[in-house]
Amino acid sequence: MKQSLVYLLFFITGVALALNGLIPELLLGSDISKWVLFFLLFLVGMQIGSGKNMFAALKRYGWKITLIPLATTIGTFSGVALVSLLLPDRSLTDCLGVGAGFAYYSLSSILITEFRGAGLGTVALLANIMREFSVLILAPWMVKRFGKLAPISAGGATTMDTTLPIITKFSGTEYVTIALFHGMIIDFSVPLWVSFFLSL
Helix, strand or coil: CHHHHHHHHHHHHHHHHHHCCCCCHHHHCHHHHHHHHHHHHHHHHHHHHCCHHHHHHHHHHHHHHHHHHHHHHHHHHHHHHHHHCCCCCCCHHHHHHHHCCCCCHHHHHHHHHHHHCHHHHHHHHHHHHHHHHHHHHHHHHHHHHHCCCHHHHHHHHHHHCCCHHHHHHHHCHHHHHHHHHHHHHHHHHHHHHHHHHHCC
16 A cells, blocks of 8 residues: 555645646656656566466466456456446547456556547546445455455456465455466556557
């Protein structure tokens, strides 16, 4: 949670500085965010490439482990499609693009800003931070009501890093490998799904 608050603080600081004209013109160019995006995608590739746990999980659990990120994806898009009915000012593809962030707010918000502008990028940032916070705060309730896989599915891409300790605590250490595998697969899918929906 502390790391997420730091990210949010940096975001708010950036907004405040830009509103007061304190950001150099060089940093306001669209090329800067594009290069940051490329660097983030490079880091995603490094994480997946170095993820030996992912291959160990495949060997241990077999193909059934892939059903968890699949269920997360289907559940997220189904929920977002229902919520989009309450948002007549936003298209279904915009809503699906935001949902496709799967709590990976740093990457998804930059991608969405590139496609649709800062307005929707800000919505994506806040929505995906809220998704992560919901797991950090509600994990015990999720496990009690919906089972030990619930916080893993709800955590989206964060289950390989920020929400992993809370998942380990409330779901159990036997779910660590599943959470790592789930996080890596969802992590990898974020730029693919966001780009797909926002290019429609």
